[in-house]
Amino acid sequence: xxxxxxxxxxxxxxxxxxxxxxxxxxxxxxxxxxxxxxxxxxxxxxxxxxxxxxxxxxxxxxxxxxxxxxx
Amino acid sequence: xxxxxxxxxxxxxxxxxxxxxxxxxxxxxxxxxxxxxxxxxxxxxxxxxxxxxxxxxxxxxxxxxxxxxxxxxxxxxxxxxx
Numbered sequence: 001x002x003x004x005x006x007x008x009x010x011x012x013x014x015x016x017x018x019x020x021x022x023x024x025x026x027x028x029x030x031x032x033x034x035x036x037x038x039x040x041x042x043x044x045x046x047x048x049x050x051x052x053x054x055x056x057x058x059x060x061x062x063x064x065x066x067x068x069x070x071x
Numbered sequence: 072x073x074x075x076x077x078x079x080x081x082x083x084x085x086x087x088x089x090x091x092x093x094x095x096x097x098x099x100x101x102x103x104x105x106x107x108x109x110x111x112x113x114x115x116x117x118x119x120x121x122x123x124x125x126x127x128x129x130x131x132x133x134x135x136x137x138x139x140x141x142x143x144x145x146x147x148x149x150x151x152x153x
Binding site: 022024025026027028032035039040043044 | 127128129130132134135137
Protein backbone atom coordinates (compact mmCIF):
# COMPACT_ATOMS: atom_id res chain seq x y z
CA UNK A 1 0.00 0.00 0.00
CA UNK A 2 2.85 2.35 0.75
CA UNK A 3 4.53 1.85 -2.60
CA UNK A 4 1.93 3.74 -4.57
CA UNK A 5 2.50 6.86 -6.63
CA UNK A 6 1.10 9.20 -3.99
CA UNK A 7 3.56 7.82 -1.45
CA UNK A 8 6.40 8.45 -3.91
CA UNK A 9 5.12 11.98 -4.55
CA UNK A 10 4.85 12.76 -0.82
CA UNK A 11 8.26 11.24 -0.19
CA UNK A 12 9.71 13.59 -2.80
CA UNK A 13 8.09 16.46 -0.87
CA UNK A 14 9.57 15.04 2.34
CA UNK A 15 6.09 14.53 3.75
CA UNK A 16 5.66 10.73 3.59
CA UNK A 17 3.93 10.67 6.98
CA UNK A 18 0.68 11.73 5.30
CA UNK A 19 0.62 8.97 2.66
CA UNK A 20 -1.66 6.62 4.57
CA UNK A 21 -4.17 9.36 5.29
CA UNK A 22 -4.13 10.52 1.64
CA UNK A 23 -4.92 6.98 0.46
CA UNK A 24 -7.54 6.42 3.18
CA UNK A 25 -9.33 9.55 1.98
CA UNK A 26 -9.32 8.43 -1.65
CA UNK A 27 -6.37 10.54 -2.81
CA UNK A 28 -4.58 7.51 -4.20
CA UNK A 29 -3.35 8.73 -7.57
CA UNK A 30 -1.97 12.00 -8.95
CA UNK A 31 -5.09 12.76 -11.01
CA UNK A 32 -7.15 13.10 -7.87
CA UNK A 33 -4.28 14.84 -6.04
CA UNK A 34 -4.33 17.56 -8.70
CA UNK A 35 -7.69 18.66 -7.36
CA UNK A 36 -6.55 19.11 -3.79
CA UNK A 37 -7.34 22.37 -2.05
CA UNK A 38 -7.76 23.49 1.54
CA UNK A 39 -10.91 21.42 2.31
CA UNK A 40 -9.14 18.27 1.13
CA UNK A 41 -6.16 18.97 3.38
CA UNK A 42 -8.56 19.55 6.28
CA UNK A 43 -10.11 16.11 5.73
CA UNK A 44 -6.74 14.41 5.32
CA UNK A 45 -5.49 16.07 8.48
CA UNK A 46 -2.58 18.12 7.17
CA UNK A 47 -2.66 20.91 9.72
CA UNK A 48 0.83 22.39 9.80
CA UNK A 49 0.78 25.57 7.67
CA UNK A 50 4.22 24.87 6.21
CA UNK A 51 3.16 21.38 5.14
CA UNK A 52 -0.08 22.66 3.62
CA UNK A 53 1.84 25.28 1.66
CA UNK A 54 4.34 22.70 0.42
CA UNK A 55 1.60 20.35 -0.75
CA UNK A 56 -0.47 23.09 -2.43
CA UNK A 57 2.63 24.29 -4.28
CA UNK A 58 3.27 20.75 -5.46
CA UNK A 59 -0.38 20.43 -6.57
CA UNK A 60 0.08 23.59 -8.63
CA UNK A 61 3.18 22.09 -10.23
CA UNK A 62 1.22 18.95 -11.13
CA UNK A 63 -1.42 21.10 -12.85
CA UNK A 64 1.23 23.13 -14.68
CA UNK A 65 2.85 19.95 -15.99
CA UNK A 66 -0.59 18.98 -17.24
CA UNK A 67 -1.15 22.32 -18.96
CA UNK A 68 2.30 22.17 -20.55
CA UNK A 69 1.67 18.66 -21.84
CA UNK A 70 -1.70 19.70 -23.26
CA UNK A 71 -0.35 22.83 -24.90
CA UNK B 72 -23.90 -16.95 3.49
CA UNK B 73 -21.58 -14.32 2.14
CA UNK B 74 -18.26 -15.35 3.56
CA UNK B 75 -15.78 -14.27 0.95
CA UNK B 76 -14.22 -10.88 1.57
CA UNK B 77 -10.81 -11.75 0.17
CA UNK B 78 -10.66 -8.15 -1.07
CA UNK B 79 -11.64 -6.88 2.33
CA UNK B 80 -14.97 -5.87 0.86
CA UNK B 81 -17.20 -8.58 2.23
CA UNK B 82 -20.94 -8.19 2.29
CA UNK B 83 -22.25 -5.24 4.21
CA UNK B 84 -25.31 -5.57 6.36
CA UNK B 85 -25.98 -1.86 6.57
CA UNK B 86 -25.02 1.43 4.96
CA UNK B 87 -23.29 2.44 8.18
CA UNK B 88 -21.22 -0.73 8.24
CA UNK B 89 -20.22 -0.23 4.61
CA UNK B 90 -19.23 3.43 5.11
CA UNK B 91 -17.28 2.60 8.28
CA UNK B 92 -15.44 -0.15 6.41
CA UNK B 93 -14.20 2.32 3.80
CA UNK B 94 -13.50 4.95 6.46
CA UNK B 95 -16.28 7.21 5.23
CA UNK B 96 -18.39 6.78 8.35
CA UNK B 97 -18.81 10.53 8.67
CA UNK B 98 -21.42 10.38 5.86
CA UNK B 99 -23.62 7.69 7.42
CA UNK B 100 -26.15 10.12 8.88
CA UNK B 101 -26.40 12.11 5.63
CA UNK B 102 -27.03 8.93 3.63
CA UNK B 103 -29.69 7.70 6.05
CA UNK B 104 -31.45 11.07 6.21
CA UNK B 105 -31.63 11.31 2.43
CA UNK B 106 -33.20 7.92 1.84
CA UNK B 107 -30.07 5.91 1.04
CA UNK B 108 -30.71 3.65 3.99
CA UNK B 109 -30.17 0.22 2.46
CA UNK B 110 -27.38 -1.23 0.34
CA UNK B 111 -29.68 -1.67 -2.66
CA UNK B 112 -30.66 2.02 -2.49
CA UNK B 113 -27.00 3.00 -2.18
CA UNK B 114 -26.09 0.91 -5.22
CA UNK B 115 -27.96 3.44 -7.39
CA UNK B 116 -25.95 6.43 -6.17
CA UNK B 117 -24.24 8.54 -8.83
CA UNK B 118 -21.59 11.25 -8.66
CA UNK B 119 -24.36 13.84 -8.94
CA UNK B 120 -26.14 12.29 -5.96
CA UNK B 121 -22.95 12.45 -3.91
CA UNK B 122 -22.49 16.13 -4.73
CA UNK B 123 -26.10 16.81 -3.76
CA UNK B 124 -25.56 14.99 -0.47
CA UNK B 125 -22.63 17.27 0.23
CA UNK B 126 -19.82 14.83 -0.50
CA UNK B 127 -17.72 17.49 -2.19
CA UNK B 128 -14.21 16.16 -1.63
CA UNK B 129 -13.05 14.45 -4.83
CA UNK B 130 -11.08 11.84 -2.90
CA UNK B 131 -14.15 10.84 -0.94
CA UNK B 132 -16.29 10.79 -4.11
CA UNK B 133 -13.72 8.52 -5.73
CA UNK B 134 -13.52 6.23 -2.74
CA UNK B 135 -17.28 5.83 -2.40
CA UNK B 136 -17.90 5.30 -6.13
CA UNK B 137 -15.04 2.79 -6.42
CA UNK B 138 -16.41 0.85 -3.49
CA UNK B 139 -19.92 0.95 -5.00
CA UNK B 140 -18.59 -0.73 -8.14
CA UNK B 141 -17.55 -3.66 -5.95
CA UNK B 142 -20.81 -3.66 -4.02
CA UNK B 143 -22.77 -3.66 -7.29
CA UNK B 144 -20.77 -6.61 -8.52
CA UNK B 145 -21.70 -8.48 -5.37
CA UNK B 146 -25.36 -7.53 -5.72
CA UNK B 147 -25.31 -8.80 -9.30
CA UNK B 148 -23.78 -12.06 -8.13
CA UNK B 149 -26.39 -12.47 -5.44
CA UNK B 150 -23.78 -12.31 -2.71
CA UNK B 151 -25.55 -9.62 -0.74
CA UNK B 152 -28.91 -10.13 0.86
CA UNK B 153 -31.14 -7.19 -0.02
